[in-house]
Amino acid sequence: MTPPQQNPEGAIDVELSEEIAEGVYANLAMIAHSNSEFILDFIRLMPGVPKAKVKARIILTPEHAKRLLEALRENISRFEEAYGGINEPNEFRFPAGGFGGPVGQA
Numbered sequence: 001m002t003p004p005q006q007n008p009e010g011a012i013d014v015e016l017s018e019e020i021a022e023g024v025y026a027n028l029a030m031i032a033h034s035n036s037e038f039i040l041d042f043i044r045l046m047p048g049v050p051k052a053k054v055k056a057r058i059i060l061t062p063e064h065a066k067r068l069l070e071a072l073r074e075n076i077s078r079f080e081e082a083y084g085g086i087n088e089p090n091e092f093r094f095p096a097g098g099f100g101g102p103v104g105q106a
Contacts, residue, residue, distance in 0.1 A: 024055045038065040 026042035033039065038060045045052040060068065080086060 026055050028052065033062075033065075037061060 024042065024044075026044050028043040028045050030041045030043060031038060032041075040058045040060070041054045042056040042058070043052045044055050076086065
């Protein structure tokens with residue numbers, strides 16, 4: 001893979017492989033930090049499965065974490081202007097045994 005190169009206009013060419021472009025579904029994120037980095041674990045929690053799997057881990061400097069926070073705020077604001085407010089749950093609890101629904105059988 002070729003590293004991103006800055007073109008004359010100051011923009012950066014970003015390469016996106018097909019595998020990465022497909023994306024990974026996550027319905028839970030956990031965040032930890034030290035004095036020098038933030039660690040974001042994106043997790044998929046499936047109904048009836050007691051074990052969740054980390055699908056991606058992103059490690060950021062504190063400065064990049066703050067930029068990400070601001071970018072998310074800006075994009076959520078744009079989204080809500082276009083599509084209406086996003087509902088916020090009153091409270092979130094980790095479900096015991098996944099989502100607690102019936103367990104499927106094969």
